[in-house]
Amino acid sequence: xxxxxxxxxxxxxxxxxxxxxxxxxxxxxxxxxxxxxxxxxxxxxxxxxxxxxxxxxxxxxxxxxxxxxxxxxxxxxxxxxxxxxxxxxxxxxxxxxxxxxxxxxxxxxxxxxxxxxxxxxxxxxxxxxxxxxxxxxxxxxxxxxxxxxxxxxxxxxxxxxxxxxxxxxxxxxxxxxxxxxxxxxxxxxxxxxxxxxxxxxxxxxxxxxxxxxxxxxxxxxxxxxxxxxxxxxxxxxxxxxxxxxxxxxxxxxxxxxxxxxxxxxxxxxxxxxxxxxxxxxxxxxxxxxxxxxxxxxxxxxxxxxxxxxxxxxxxxxxxxxxxxxxxxxxxxxxxxxxxxxxxxxxxxxxxxxxxxxxxxxxxxxxxxxxxxxxxxxxxxxxxxxxxxxxxxxxxxxxxxxxxxxxxxxxxxxxxxxx
Amino acid sequence: xxxxxxxxxxxxxxxxxxxxxxxxxxxxxxxxxxxxxxxxxxxxxxxxxxxxxxxxxxxxxxxxxxxxxxxxxxxxxxxxxxxxxxxxxxxxxxxxxxxxxxxxxxxxxxxxxxxxxxxxxxxxxxxxxxxxxxxxxxxxxxxxxxxxxxxxxxxxxxxxxxxxxxxxxxxxxxxxxxxxxxxxxxxxxxxxxxxxxxxxxxxxxxxxxxxxxxxxxxxxxxxxxxxxxxxxxxxxxxxxxxxxxxxxxxxxxxxxxxxxxxxxxxxxxxxxxxxxxxxxxxxxxxxxxxxxxxxxxxxxxxxxxxxxxxxxxxxxxxxxxxxxxxxxxxxxxxxxxxxxxxxxxxxxxxxxxxxxxxxxxxxxxxxxxxxxxxxxxxxxxxxxxxxxxxxxxxxxxxxxxxxxxxxxxxxxxxxxxx
Numbered sequence: 001x002x003x004x005x006x007x008x009x010x011x012x013x014x015x016x017x018x019x020x021x022x023x024x025x026x027x028x029x030x031x032x033x034x035x036x037x038x039x040x041x042x043x044x045x046x047x048x049x050x051x052x053x054x055x056x057x058x059x060x061x062x063x064x065x066x067x068x069x070x071x072x073x074x075x076x077x078x079x080x081x082x083x084x085x086x087x088x089x090x091x092x093x094x095x096x097x098x099x100x101x102x103x104x105x106x107x108x109x110x111x112x113x114x115x116x117x118x119x120x121x122x123x124x125x126x127x128x129x130x131x132x133x134x135x136x137x138x139x140x141x142x143x144x145x146x147x148x149x150x151x152x153x154x155x156x157x158x159x160x161x162x163x164x165x166x167x168x169x170x171x172x173x174x175x176x177x178x179x180x181x182x183x184x185x186x187x188x189x190x191x192x193x194x195x196x197x198x199x200x201x202x203x204x205x206x207x208x209x210x211x212x213x214x215x216x217x218x219x220x221x222x223x224x225x226x227x228x229x230x231x232x233x234x235x236x237x238x239x240x241x242x243x244x245x246x247x248x249x250x251x252x253x254x255x256x257x258x259x260x261x262x263x264x265x266x267x268x269x270x271x272x273x274x275x276x277x278x279x280x281x282x283x284x285x286x287x288x289x290x291x292x293x294x295x296x297x298x299x300x301x302x303x304x305x306x307x308x309x310x311x312x313x314x315x316x317x318x319x320x321x322x323x324x325x326x327x328x329x330x331x332x333x334x335x336x337x338x339x340x341x342x343x344x345x346x347x348x349x350x351x352x353x354x355x356x357x358x359x360x361x362x363x364x365x366x367x368x369x370x371x372x373x374x375x376x377x378x379x380x381x382x383x384x385x386x387x388x389x390x391x392x393x394x395x396x397x398x399x400x401x402x403x404x405x406x407x408x409x410x411x412x413x414x415x416x417x418x
Numbered sequence: 419x420x421x422x423x424x425x426x427x428x429x430x431x432x433x434x435x436x437x438x439x440x441x442x443x444x445x446x447x448x449x450x451x452x453x454x455x456x457x458x459x460x461x462x463x464x465x466x467x468x469x470x471x472x473x474x475x476x477x478x479x480x481x482x483x484x485x486x487x488x489x490x491x492x493x494x495x496x497x498x499x500x501x502x503x504x505x506x507x508x509x510x511x512x513x514x515x516x517x518x519x520x521x522x523x524x525x526x527x528x529x530x531x532x533x534x535x536x537x538x539x540x541x542x543x544x545x546x547x548x549x550x551x552x553x554x555x556x557x558x559x560x561x562x563x564x565x566x567x568x569x570x571x572x573x574x575x576x577x578x579x580x581x582x583x584x585x586x587x588x589x590x591x592x593x594x595x596x597x598x599x600x601x602x603x604x605x606x607x608x609x610x611x612x613x614x615x616x617x618x619x620x621x622x623x624x625x626x627x628x629x630x631x632x633x634x635x636x637x638x639x640x641x642x643x644x645x646x647x648x649x650x651x652x653x654x655x656x657x658x659x660x661x662x663x664x665x666x667x668x669x670x671x672x673x674x675x676x677x678x679x680x681x682x683x684x685x686x687x688x689x690x691x692x693x694x695x696x697x698x699x700x701x702x703x704x705x706x707x708x709x710x711x712x713x714x715x716x717x718x719x720x721x722x723x724x725x726x727x728x729x730x731x732x733x734x735x736x737x738x739x740x741x742x743x744x745x746x747x748x749x750x751x752x753x754x755x756x757x758x759x760x761x762x763x764x765x766x767x768x769x770x771x772x773x774x775x776x777x778x779x780x781x782x783x784x785x786x787x788x789x790x791x792x793x794x795x796x797x798x799x800x801x802x803x804x805x806x807x808x809x810x811x812x813x814x815x816x817x818x819x820x821x822x823x824x825x826x827x828x829x830x831x832x833x834x835x836x
């Protein structure tokens with residue numbers, strides 16, 4: 001990955017500033033120290049559980065053999081990472097993966113059940129705590145569905161991904177002899193995509209999970225070993241944090257010119273919003289999909305309130321392509337004759353970058369040679385590490401999410417008292 | 419619709435303030451005056467072209483009869499409104515509608531073509547100017563696809579929706595005797611959902627377009643006749659504008675507890691971002707989907723930087739439902755036994771409203787009895803009118819989008835010179 005930045009005249013000096021260097025080193029020391037909790041993800045690309053990894057592969061092979069669809073039941077960090085990668089890279093080596101249990105909508109669940117009625121189905125329940133309301137409700141309905149379909153053998157159609165030892169789902173799995181995978185207890189939901197939480201859905205969808213881990217390891221190695229001056233994880237964190245400290249900036253948008261990056265944007269949004277949005281701090285983060293959104297929020301990005309930062313992820317090569325040929329002389333797009341979709345998309349990207357640069361807005365440009373498993377793993381780790389450092393620089397705990405409890409508590413009280 | 423607002427102690431006084439009343443009256447006078455351009459949408463619910471409306475119905479009947487899929491080719495205002503309504507209300511009286519031409523992705527287009535290869539297809543090209551690059555490129559590829567499938571008769575499979583007289587697509591339709599529908603020249607893309615731009619896709623998807631227009635008319639009547647004190651269109655605009663003028667607020671989120679409202683959120687986002695995001699002004703607007711996003715941006719909404727305004731759209735009755743029965747005694751959701759998804763979703767809504775109120779954040783609550791065609795039409799018009807007044811109060815022209823041109827100009831220059 002190549003990281004560039006524009007409209008940040010302060011950057012060069014800042015990245016050489018000794019006080020900043022010291023501050024970042026303090027964050028790094030803390031992140032790698034035992035006092036910092038929920039950091040199991042930090043060394044995970046080199047210290048992941050190889051037995052578990054092998055188990056993921058075996059289970060996925062079995063699902064690909066005996067199922068048409070894998071229904072993943074999870075909310076937040078339990079589905080966003082897997083959804084992102086599968087939208088980008090699903091292929092015909094695997095099977096369809098659908099995500100349910102992200103809401104309390106009967107219509108949504110019934111539509112999934114209707115879709116699955118004549119198909120062979122496996123379900124993967126994912127809840128680290130083992131007690132997520134959305135997951136347990138949908139689990140109940142899906143179990144009834146599986147019972148009708150597979151009679152006595154329905155439990156063979158369930159995989160539970162949860163804490164190693166604790167929680168209702170772990171107990172339930174033990175009691176009923178259900179196949180399980182684990183979420184390490186020191187890794188939170190939004191940092192869990194490289195664990196079984198993401199890896200099983202990836203493998204079922206036909207993604208090469210070895211390559212994902214290799215990409216993550218490369219990013220990890222760069223993060224651990226690159227000098228301060230060449231460390232992109234740190235650069236992104238430091239510059240973001242500096243921009244935030246200038247009260248002018250309220251929002252960061254993540255723009256991409258690949259429509260299949262939309263779910264990746266939602267993963268990125270959760271990562272940063274949950275890690276930094278606390279103690280009345282943080283940038284509001286919002287993913288955008290270009291060129292679509294250039295005909296929408298694009299107007300605001302170009303000419304609206306100057307409180308935005310933009311991060312652009314750009315893929316230099318896309319595989320599938322179409323050449324545009326035999327265009328009528330009268331057509332306004334006559335000049336595009338002989339051009340390919342990729343060429344046009346590249347010019348849309350460069351044209352947008354130029355237009356956005358001209359607004360004076362601070363822009364990060366992340367160039368990826370190709371979106372494949374390796375670079376996907378790389379990006380996951382890159383953003384996780386950078387978000388952690390950014391959060392620590394901001395002075396918040398990037399690994400908790402106390403604000404998510406408030407609606408849950410109210411909801412449960414209302415439901416108990418009705 | 420019921421409009422409530424919370425954490426706006428200034429509201430009562432403000433809505434009685436004579437200066438504000440005068441300012442709003444000036445905006446209204448301007449909006450209804452001939453000097454204000456691109457306001458064909460304002461009286462449209464009572465003055466729409468009945469012959470065109472009839473034509474939409476006839477064309478849609480024909481498409482339902484002879485096609486499995488309608489491919490709508492359009493970007494921005496040419497698809498967002500239709501996509502929103504169809505996601506909410508598609509039914510088995512109609513046929514499938516898919517939206518293409520919103521990007522320069524070969525993969526996206528190829529996947530649509532692959533899906534359609536054994537199906538009967540009609541395409542609806544929508545571009546008011548008749549020269550939108552995304553639309554003309556995809557048109558070229560789709561025409562080749564139709565030619566192969568329908569030989570000489572392929573032109574019968576195309577409907578063009580464009581300006582009454584001007585532009586390449588209009589000329590092309592005349593020359594080739596292609597069926598057309600019109601976008602009135604005084605209605606811009608993001609205010610066009612109640613014209614043929616939205617109505618044809620709606621009708622093909624099985625939505626009752628009479629009821630949509632009735633809902634819009636009811637909203638229009640309320641907007642035109644209700645006293646200042648009871649005029650929800652004006653209230654929402656005035657309070658939003660007041661909050662904006664307090665420099666504290668940077669972002670408005672639109673939250674809904676219906677996952678099928680996501681596309682409606684994208685329509686709302688374009689409407690406000692393109693109408694107000696200019697002259698270095700405007701709120702950043704972002705739709706959220708709850709409860710999903712409560713496990714993501716929800717953390718920021720609850721505890722992050724206090725620069726948010728929230729608008730909640732809540733549907734009191736949802737039709738399809740599931741009752742949760744026979745829950746194990748050990749399950750953490752035992753207390754939900756006998757409850758329905760709707761009941762739980764309602765408590766999730768009320769629990770969230772309470773939690774968000776407790777943050778002190780200004781909140782608008784829009785209660786809809788039921789999301790149906792009538793209320794959909796009502797909501798479209800409500801937001802259009804409110805956005806227009808809000809933009810005029812902000813001192814911008816809510817009916818142009820000059821910033822959208824910048825990337826296009828750059829892109830075209832790059833493509834011409836390569």
